[in-house]
Amino acid sequence: MTNNLVVAKKERAIIRDSINRFINKLETICKDANPDVVDLEETLELLIETTAELKIKDSEIKTLTQEAQLEAELETANEYREKILTWRFRANRKLRELKKSETNVSIENETRPNFKEAMHIKLPKLNLAKFTGNTADFLTFWSSFETAIHNNKSLDPVDKFNYLKSFLAPEPLKCIEGFSVTASNYEKVIDILKQRYGREDLLVNVHLNKLLNITPLKHSSDIKMLRKIYDDIQINIRSLESLNVSLDSYGSLLSPILLKILPEDLALQFNMEFYGVDYGVKDILSFLSKQLVSRESLMISRQDDCGDSHFSPRAQRLDNQNRRDVFFLPR
Numbered sequence: 001m002t003n004n005l006v007v008a009k010k011e012r013a014i015i016r017d018s019i020n021r022f023i024n025k026l027e028t029i030c031k032d033a034n035p036d037v038v039d040l041e042e043t044l045e046l047l048i049e050t051t052a053e054l055k056i057k058d059s060e061i062k063t064l065t066q067e068a069q070l071e072a073e074l075e076t077a078n079e080y081r082e083k084i085l086t087w088r089f090r091a092n093r094k095l096r097e098l099k100k101s102e103t104n105v106s107i108e109n110e111t112r113p114n115f116k117e118a119m120h121i122k123l124p125k126l127n128l129a130k131f132t133g134n135t136a137d138f139l140t141f142w143s144s145f146e147t148a149i150h151n152n153k154s155l156d157p158v159d160k161f162n163y164l165k166s167f168l169a170p171e172p173l174k175c176i177e178g179f180s181v182t183a184s185n186y187e188k189v190i191d192i193l194k195q196r197y198g199r200e201d202l203l204v205n206v207h208l209n210k211l212l213n214i215t216p217l218k219h220s221s222d223i224k225m226l227r228k229i230y231d232d233i234q235i236n237i238r239s240l241e242s243l244n245v246s247l248d249s250y251g252s253l254l255s256p257i258l259l260k261i262l263p264e265d266l267a268l269q270f271n272m273e274f275y276g277v278d279y280g281v282k283d284i285l286s287f288l289s290k291q292l293v294s295r296e297s298l299m300i301s302r303q304d305d306c307g308d309s310h311f312s313p314r315a316q317r318l319d320n321q322n323r324r325d326v327f328f329l330p331r
Contacts, residue, residue, distance in 0.1 A: 005064040012057045015050060016080060022047040023087045030094050037098050044091045051084050059301045078293050100128055100144040131197075133171035136206045138197040141167075150190075157183035164189065172197065204243055207236045211254055216261040223295050229261065230288050237281075251281045258284050266291065 025043050029035045058077045065073050128148060131141040149155060149163045161181045165173065175196050176189040214232060217225055237247060258281065259267050270287050 005061065008057060008061045008064060012054065012061060015054050015057055018050050019047065019054065019080070019084060022050065023083065026087050026091045030090060035094065035098065037095065040091060040095060040098070044088065044095070047084065047088065047091075051088075054080070054084075055297070055300060059297045062297055063301065074290060074293055078289055081293065082289075097144065097147070100148070128167055130167050130169050131172055132169040133197070135197050135202050136210075138193075139203065142194075142198065157186040161186045161189070200243055204240065204245055207239045207243075208250065210236045211250075212257060214257075214261050217263055217266075220263045220266045220291075223292070223299060226288070226295075227292060230285070230292060233258070233285065247281055254281050255279065255284060 022043055026040070026047065029040045029043065062070070062073065062077075128144055129141065131137065145164070145167060149160050152160075155163075158181060161183075164186075165176075165181075168176075172193065175192055179185045179189050211233065214229055217229055220226070240250075241247070259270065262270070270284065273287065274283060
């Protein structure tokens with residue numbers, strides 16, 4: 001092992017230690033019942049910037065590593081990327097939930113008006129995205145609405161009903177037409193919306209259809225599109241898992257479909273690697289992950305060779321951050 005490689009690996013070990021600390025902090029924040037949004041944003045930003053440093057260092061080590069040890073090196077690097085991508089996704093999801101649930105509701109310490117007055121009260125404005133009627137978005141909408149309004153003990157059912165109507169687009173609003181805004185009707189309209197848009201069988205079909213109708217990749221050199229396809233597959237598989245649908249129940253159907261969306265050169269390479277072996281969706285995803293790691297590392301190294309080295313270290317990090325595709329690999 002050359003001295004340069006030894007030094008590079010020691011430097012990378014320091015970077016990985018920093019990443020582990022940031023991930024542990026993100027995990028603690030996400031588990032907190034009342035997480036600090038600013039702390040979460042700062043830690044996530046530090047993780048993103050340090051990840052850019054890690055990618056550069058991985059690329060450097062790759063060029064110094066002998067071919068015999070290259071596969072093991074790529075696998076180790078990929079494991080770290082998986083861990084980083086998982087916590088970037090979880091932290092971003094937590095941030096979205098927190099920001100959607102933020103309210104500026106000011107409750108006056110006065111006797112509440114009677115029912116007729118409550119019907120015309122001007123409710124405080126909330127920054128909550130409207131539900132358009134897309135079944136795939138219902139669980140996200142309901143989670144935000146439930147946190148901000150439904151479980152808010154400071155609001156009575158009439159206020160909650162008025163809020164609910166204000167966050168429904170015309171299509172879902174039609175489902176509850178005819179119900180007067182009363183406390184007794186609030187729970188009824190909630191049940192109707194859940195039966196219409198929150199049925200698990202509908203959500204399962206939505207995510208399965210997305211997997212079965214992924215747009216084929218035309219060129220293996222289109223790294224950005226390859227990353228998008230890979231991320232879309234992972235997102236929908238994870239969504240199905242959250243609905244208690246295991247990959248085993250549809251994997252045999254999905255595997256040939258995933259191979260058909262790949263360009264001929266990638267499909268051929270996969271078949272050569274798994275010739276005579278029973279393979280599944282996880283094998284295809286593992287293959288695509290290695291392809292992405294290799295191609296993205298090559299892209300970074302070529303960019304560095306084209307004159308990026310004269311930038312300062314911080315400028316290099318920012319430049320690479322602006323140009324890199326978002327990694328996402330939930331576990």
